[in-house]
Amino acid sequence: MTLLVLFAVLSVCQCFLLDSNCPHCNWNGVCNTQSGKCTCYEGFKGTDCSTDCGCQGHGVCTQDNTCVCDSGWKWSKSLHKCVWDCSCSNGVQCIGPGVCDCVHACKYGTCWNGQCECWEGYKGATCNVFDKNIMMNRNISVGMNLGGLSYWSPELKFVDIVKQSQEWITEHHTTHQWDTHEHDTITWRDDGYPASLPSDMLVGKLVLRASAGTHGPQGNFTLLYDGDGEIGFSLVRYTIHYNGKGRMLVEFHEGSGGIFIKIMRTNSKNPVHNIRLILPGFEDRHELFPFYPPFLENIKRYSELRFMDMLHTNGHTPEPTTWDTRRLQNFHTQTGTKGCAIEYLIHLTNIVGADPWFNQPHAADDDFIRHFANMTKASLRPELKMYIEYSNEVWNGIFQQTKYSKQEGMKLGLDTHDWKAGLKFYNKRSTETVDLWKAVFGSDSDRLIPVWAWQTGYHDYTRQAIVDLGTRASHFKGLAITGYFGCDHVTSQSKHDITQLSMADIRALCKKDLPKSINDFHYFMNMSKTYNLKLLMYEGGPGLESSRNNNATDHAIAFNRHDLAEDATADVLEAWYDIVTADPYNTHPGGLFNYFASVSTYSKYGSWGMMEFTGQDPYTSPKYLAVHRYINRHFNNQYMGPACSFVLFNNTVYGCYRQNNQNVHCGMSTDHGTHWTNYPLLSTNTSALILDGYDVINHAIFVRNVDDIAVNTFYTMDTSQQYLQWKSLTFSDYYRLVSPATVRRRMTNGDHHGININQLDCN
Template identity: 55%
Template structure:
């Protein structure tokens, strides 16, 4: 399928148009006269928002503008308010901490009011919660779908030949022959070459939704797809709609031509149902729902901290929003991280790239100061595990420390370079935030498993400890490494026996927590956890690539079993008792950072709390244990907004408790501004919070979700014209 407008052979009375087909609009040949001038006008002005029938018939939300000779947004907005999208009105006021959508400000977590300017932390689900989350990295094969624009999660370009001896080769590795733009798109293509990139590897039909994906792009060229089971529904200039219902191998986007005078760029590949909203609401709602109760998000993998490139990392070569992808060793754009933290009200934890120069650090800090909401704190750490030999940053620090003659021993030279460079970085951040010193939390971290080595490292820091506010450690449990040293024994254990074995390790965790709590207090610092949770796997898989399938399967099965709940809970409670409750370790101390949010289990570990975005979290023991802990210790927090209302012309819709102290939430409609209400049928959600998500006036459908005490959602809808019965 090629994303351009085609024309029949010269002199033929047949031309391409569109008709209603089984999947929506389908291309069809029709008879009639169409001048070449009109065809050119169609190609250059309709811009993929219309169908051709000897004129441009604009889609819903668009209208034909005679003078401009193109389809423009069509809105019926009051009081001169402008359109901000097809059929979408702007707002009469500036949305200070929110996003304008169809005449109303949709506020970020913790903000209310018509213009989202009133801050009320008491309505936030993550208020004061001592649990944070390490987000997964971005890749074309990741099971964590963060963005509704899948192009942000696409592979880097590969080169392919259309003919010749390498025509069937997957990647000819000839990127050096391409004239690249700064945004990562080709300015031109050599003869006999095309580019390809994978998206949604192992996800469509499994984790990613089936349905109508929309391709949008600027410029001129030929784009096609392969691998997935797809059907073209619409094909216009700058826009294509593709129905995809299966594709375990993923989708390969192929760029076979690009116009050097107007090259293809700004490619977006939008999930079904998000074409109108993707620019203003970029994050996938099922992803947001599972992280909304964490008070902090660690962006270590999001930034591709481990092995970050290039060296040196400068501000000019950072990853920018307009880049063709946000995957790869350069990490994602900083703006995406501040945007995500702003929306859910979670403090960001940024890991500075190991080879970043001073200007990069300064500009990073200035950008965060400018774009992050004022009520959030910022955790800053230099790289990640600079002691860990499997990561490039460790070798880099040893190289730099040796070059600076910090020690004759390369390992100690690396440790001393870490202390030197991390202190310098924290000073830069403090300078940028000079008038807001409480806003930043400089973090120092070393090798938790070797207590005396960490003691030596912090003593080497000396009076530079004043540059930091906290020590950060790990809090993993591997059940005394029974998937490694005791694998043969583990294979014969029941899940009950494995649970007991793992819980017996909690006392060791408590001893470690107490040691580091005392060490932190000795140096006048708070104690945090940068990573923690289950690490039940064969350590040799990561270190040497050696694993055994039966051991891997047993470890994965236990990570999925209900018996792991008690171990996760006991670890969280041990941390809470020793670290969070220590009177000298008040905020920002006490934060437990789980690793990690989502990931596919493998021989390298079952690190993800969830296995994929969209998994029913109520069925995941690790998720249930963590959320139950939050509910138990932070019961004053609401799991969602306490009441929700929507005004649509003369009717108003709402979900709320009928009276104070009632158990059952109800949803209702009013035609007199809430004086009287007509109640819909009970959703059957005793004790759950009901949230009104929206109303579709075309189908007369009301959408509601019930949120239980640990924040798990169930979704309900009802056609208000027919039966008073909810579909769940």
């Protein structure tokens, strides 16, 4: 195995500029132009790399031109290559290296190594039984706007970070100009990869830029790709631990500059495509489990997820938007103005059991909307409902959808004034969108929650809009408003100099601003009753933007990080609860407080994120604390995970459980649970202690402690040691270590495989 240490400051290698002194290496290696010799990818040999040892990217060549295969793979003499190595019982087949299929299909979950992993709320050996009592978001009227996808986003949603990469930029091998904007000189495949490249040109894209890279996981990333070619990296120091055809193991050294992934050359007969850069630890599971577990843990307590930003609703393209132009799952990135593939959004809501809020593109034609509705009907788990909204803030002049609605309204002659024509077009197209969804769902239309929304700050503007809507209001179930507060416009230079204010001064201005929020809530509560709608919030939270100067920006950011921001956020939450959520008229879907947004980088454009990066300690986020303490005060659900969790390996059961209403313990049993040997007590401050897995190679168990506001802390223990001791782990190390195929995952809720739980409190 080779070990290469490469630095971004080195000059660009000319290996790809092939001439008479340099062979092509059969696309199985890279030519060194100085020596005129090929450096073969692992698994290939010969002066021109023409000998294929059969490693399949998972081993190294031997002297006899066979392969020493990696763990999870074995050598097949008959096929002369490494193949998946499984020891599966009951006649099932391999579904991956060292991973067995399940005897029975998993109805509402995913099979992994012989057992099902259920979506939230489902239990049983095949995930066929729904139990709302085992859901962290049960009865909770709080939703979340998820952040958009970008190469700089600090919210890591996918374990394959290429899904959050930028669009390709073009460069030349012989110069150092950043982005030559020569896309038109390249023929592109339907999946967004180059079908071929001019000999002097490369294409590249950024991932993990800025805070995403600073706070991102460390360790060995796996680069996977299909086709023939050469992949390179720059802008970051890195170490290649394995360089096989189609698969690399790369360690990137910490930095905020991001990782620049480059296609240096590609075979026009079999172009490089389907590039994946997998976060450390997730190579085995990335195809079946695409979402990053810490991201999932952060959102499990919300009853609804709004996908406005993930769908790139603001400025969505193209116009018109047709079904054939939608973003597909196999495209080279999920970022961009077409938004994320709808399939991923449906899958995400299925996993966490949250109702999706789908914003329809402003220029979507009827066929697009029908297909969107049909895909959702066919794929969404049966107990979930769907919030349906036409576009987003069509009144807001900074967005393309506002310009579009005015143009379309004027074309249709809806009014002589463009602003009012746009308002009337919104009402027209919103109603048509709802009717298209209802036609698809038919008798199941009660699962739909059509939402009508207009401007919150100017009451009379919204009054005019809903008067025009008139009897069409019956097509909708919800009237949605915002719940932002700006603390008496504290960042506005015309009113205050924020740099001269203490944190307590800003808090006092937030208190001064509270009556405005209360007035808004009363006004729109009365409006919703008048039109027989339920009042809910599509976005809300602190809205302190400051682009005036750096000092003002820093001061606004400091308040968002200060303990007093929790009090200010709690004030608005409590006002909303008293006026809207607790109103007997305003039952579901009314009363939903939809926070904006989950994660974002704080800047002069606002500190919108509840948290600043995936993996942040929630106790350092006052806005997180405000929302989750609000949930605890008002919603009767303290479920944070299963009361008992088990892993069965051979004849030993490992588990975490509560005995006789005492502290939660973890331990092991060699007689199927008749007797338990308790391990050292981990914590007395726990709502749930969850055993996530057992590493059969290293004999380690992995346990999460979840407290009463859904904060996870992570631990492992080597059970083979004489003196047992817990070791704490970072969130990224925990999930890196618990994810490989060598770790047996915990059994599903309610599936005990004959384990005696009579002496345990597992309900």
